[in-house]
Amino acid sequence: MTTSDVIRNFITNEILHNPSVIPLGDDESLIESGIIDSLGIMTLLAFVEREFSVEIPGDDLLPENFASISAITALIERQMVR
Amino acid sequence: MELTFTEEQAEIRKTIISFAQRELNIDVAERDKAGVFPRGLWNRCAEMRILASLFPEPYGGDGFDFTTTVSIFHALGYACKDSGLVHSLITQVMCGILIHLFASRDQAARLLPDIASGRLIYAQAITEPGSGSDALAMRTTAVKKGDGYLLNGSKTMISNGPIADRVLVFAATDPTKKALGGFSCFLVSTGDAGFSQGKPIEKMGLRTLMNGELFLSDCYVPADALIGREGQGAILFNEVMEWERTLIPACLLGELERVLEETVQYAQEREAFDRPIGNFQAVSHKIANMKMNVELGKLALYHAAALKGSRKHAALETSVAKLFISESLKQACLDAVQIHGGYGYMTEYEVERELRDSIASTIYSGTSEIQANIIARLAGLKPHATTKLS
Known part of the structure; x- marks a missing residue:
């Protein structure tokens, strides 16, 4: 399963407000569409750190890094090579 | 359950408890009545490095880890009867944490030394x-x-x-x-x-x-x-709240331990119907609940502290600690007043002030209802859909 798929599954099963958007596309807007809110991001962060053994530093806690599955995947991959 | 502090943590806690009991509790009832901020005692706390614990040495701090800092505020909450002063100190440390986590290096270098030294109030x-x-x-x-x-x-x-x-x-x-x-x-x-x-x-x-x-x-x-x-x-706010919902319960747990000790002592000394009132199960069961909540509170608090100390995100664990310990303290204070009877309602006995102070703990830093909402959501309940998606 790719990183994007893991993130998609988590958002779909644990966070999603509205099941009618399934399946979520990689570039689907998560914030503007209200799929994830500020607590949703914290939930997602805890999951990402646990699942991928990465630490997301304060500098990267930016809304744009959580704007879509693609953005979240890129954030994780940046942390993994650090 | 016995918490195992390191030798250094135990020594620091002993120093803080001794300092607070010796210096911070004088005239606390008068200060409470007058509603005045004790700037002199704030300065003494700063001199004792209570504000500096968590921050790196280059920024004027002592560079201790978060669990040690939590153990310091746990000790302070236990020994200092001036809960307003304790809350003021936590507010300062929380501002420091926000700056430490999110400000630029230049900003941190400029701002953190005055937070750690207590020279400026934030x-x-x-x-x-x-x-x-x-x-x-x-x-x-x-x-x-x-x-x-x-x-x-x-x-x-x-x-x-x-x-x-x-x-x-x-x-x-x-x-x-x-x-x-x-x-x-x-x-x-x-x-x-x-x-x-x-x-x-x-x-x-x-x-x-x-x-x-x-x-x-x-x-x-x-x-x-x-x-x-x-x-x-918004992200910064939520992140900082997780740290605050660990540091505040640390003090509240210390207060809960103090209320328990005061109540046990009173229940052993006060007699009714030819025996200590602690011999009546209506009293002893209230005390048993206080003790149970102290022990469970330690688990919740230091679990949350360990997660935040290792820079993990812990919205669930910190909300659990905040909700459980603040509500336990409020209930313990209510029970303490009841056990003290008429004396408990008099300002001379300190449980009356402790009850008034404890009520705030279930309101600030996110009410108990907000903590429960967070916990429910993280337990799997989906939030209300506010946006219709096509």
Whole structure:
């Protein structure tokens, strides 16, 4: 399963407000569409750190890094090579 | 359960307890009645390095880990009967944590030494007259002007607000965006044109903690007053709340232990019907509940502290610690007053003040209801869908 798929599954099963958007596309807007809110991001962060053994530093806690599955995947991959 | 502190942590805790019992509890009832902030005692706490524990040495701190810092505030909550002073100190440390986590290195180097030394008093301004639990419904705005921002709005019930030298103000930088991305955090200083502080608001408890209104009227701040990035406010707020919901329960757990000790002592000494009242199960079972909650509270607190100390995100664990310990303290204080009978209702016996102080703990830093909402959501309940998606 790719990183994007893991993130998609988590958002779909644990966070999603509205099941009618399934399946979520990689570039689907998560914030503007209200799929994830500020607590949703914290939930997602805890999951990402646990699942991928990465630490997301304060500098990267930016809304744009959580704007879509693609953005979240890129954030994780940046942390993994650090 | 016996918590295992390291030798160093145990020694620091012993020092803090001895200091607080010797110096911080004198005239606490009078201070509470007068509702005055004990700046001299604040300075003594700063000299004891209570504000410096967590911050790196290059920034004027002592560089201890978070669990050690939590153990220090746990000890302080136990030994210091002036809960308003304790809350004021936590407010300062929380501002330091926000700066340490999100400010630039230059900002941290400039600001943290005065936080760690206690030379300047800091406050964090989120709550507004129209937004409490719904914090991100705030109306204070920050509009770009030239190289800086123009702030307008008002804040209320801000801890340390009336006496603060510096305030971390949350404001909307882009009202068209949803909460995420629409808010930012700014440093405002006393003396900044357009910034003014109201008088302390009189309260039921925590009367030595100064809470009040702050007013921003075309208050211009330069670009380097922005803490973190523009639009980062909501994430920054949630992250800082996790640290606060660990540090505050540390003090509350210490208070709970003190209330338990006071109540056990009273129940052993006070006699009715020819025997100590502690021999009656109506009394002893209340005390058993207090003890049970102390032991469970330790588990919740130090679990949350370990997670935050290793920089993990812990919205669930910190909300559990905050909700469980604050509600346990409030119930313990109610039971302590009941066990003390008529004396418990008199100001001479300190459980009356402890009850008044404890009620605030279930309101500030997110009410118990908000903590329960977070926990329910993280237990798997889906939030209400506010946006219809096509």
